[in-house]
Amino acid sequence: MRIDVLMFEGVAEIDALATYAVFANAQRRGLAVEPYLVTADGATQVTGCYGTTFAELVPWAPESARVLAVSGGWVLEEIERGVIPRQLAEAKAAGGEQLVLAGIDSGSLLLGAAGLIAGRPATTHRADLERLAEWAEVIDARVVDDGDLVTCGSGWFAGTDLAYWLLERELGATAEVVALEQWIGRDRQGTVWRR
Template identity: 40%
Template sequence: MNRRTVLRTATALGAAGIATGIPAHTAAAAHATGATSASKPDRRSPLRVQVVLFQGVEELDLAAPYEVLAASDHFTDRDVDVRYVALDGPRTITAAFGTRLRADHRWAPEKADLLVVPGGGYARREDPGVWAEIRRGALPRALAAAQRPGLTLAALCTGVMLLSAAGVTRGRPCTTHHRAQSDLVEQGGVLKKARVVDDGDLVTAGGVTSGLDLALWLVRRELGVDAALGLESMLEYEARGTVWTS
C-alpha cells in the first residue's frame, strides 16, 4: 500500500463503509485482518501508474489523477503504485502557477500499465508548457515510442495534444480541452463530445477538472466499480459527464 497518514487511512475506511453499507468499524477490522466479505485478498501484480511531469504542467491536471489513483489502493486488494516521472530523469519542475514538484523516478513506460499525460500552458505559446514540449520534440517522440501491448496511454486537457503531436490520436476517437479541439481535429483526431473517451489503450479527457473523471473511470475499469464508489465517497465527488467507449 502507498504511504498514507493515519488520518487519511481512517477517512478512506469510513468512506468504504459508506460506499458498501458496511459500518466503518467493520470495514476497519476487515482491513486490519486482510479479509473481505467475498474473497481472499487479490494476489495479482500491482497496477503500475506513471504520471508525466514537464515544465509548465498544470497543477490540477497532474494532482487530480495522481491523488485519485494513489488513493484507490484503499478500496482494492490489488496494490497500486503511482509515480511522477520526467523524461529527463529525476528532476524538479516548476508547474504553471509556480508550484515546484520533484519527479523522483526515471522515464520507464516499459514498467507501467497506465501512463497519464497532463496538460498545461497551451494558451501561452512562448512559455513552458505543452507548446514548448511540442517544439522541443523529445516528449512527443518518447510518447510515440512508449506504445506497446499492455500499456494504456491516458491524457487529459491539453496533454492530449502531446499525444496528438506523437501521432497517437490520429484516426482514433478522443477529446481534449474545448479550446484545443479544433487543433485536435485538424491533426487527425476523431473528436467525441464526451467528458472521457475510452478507446481501449487510449483514454482521453476534457479540460482541467476532467482529470478527476478520467482517473475515476480508469479505477472503475482497472479495479472495479466498488473501488470507484469508495473513492467517490472519500472525495465527496461524483463522476460527472459522459464516458464514450469504443
C-alpha cells in the first residue's frame, strides 16, 4: 500500500513527519506499506513552516497511491494562491475512488478549498473548525472517517492517530498497531468518528 505524504513550502513539519514516521516504522516491521514524502509539482526540496529544509522528495503518484496524506502548515496562503487546491483536485481525479484523502490538521482546509469535501463530515485543528465549516460538516473528533476521506485534528500529534487508524482499517493490523504505539511511546488519543 503506497502512502504519499504531501510536502510543500510552509508545510507543518510535525504534521508530515509524525504521520510519515508511523508508516515508515510499520514498513520496517514488515507491514505492507510504502510511505513517501512527495511533492505535487516535482520539487525535490521544500522548507517547512519552522524553517526545516526537506530534500530528496519525490513526485506524488495519485494513480497508484492508496493514501494521499495532506499535511497542515501555512495553508491560508496556499488556499489564496489556489495552486495546491487545484493540484489536489487533479490528484483525486487521477486516483479515483481508490485514493483515500487524509487531511492532517489544517491540511483538511486545503482539501476543502479543492472542492473535495463538500458537505462531508471532516475535522481539522480546533482553531480552524469555523473555517472548515465553509466546506464540510464539522465533526469535533480526533479522527473522522468517511470512507475515502479521513481527517484528523486537535493538535500536533493528531497525524499519528490518523496513521494508526489507517493501518488498522486498511491492513487489519490491530496487534501491529498496538506494538507500534508501545514502540513509539504514544498511545492513541480521542476517538474515531464514523458514520
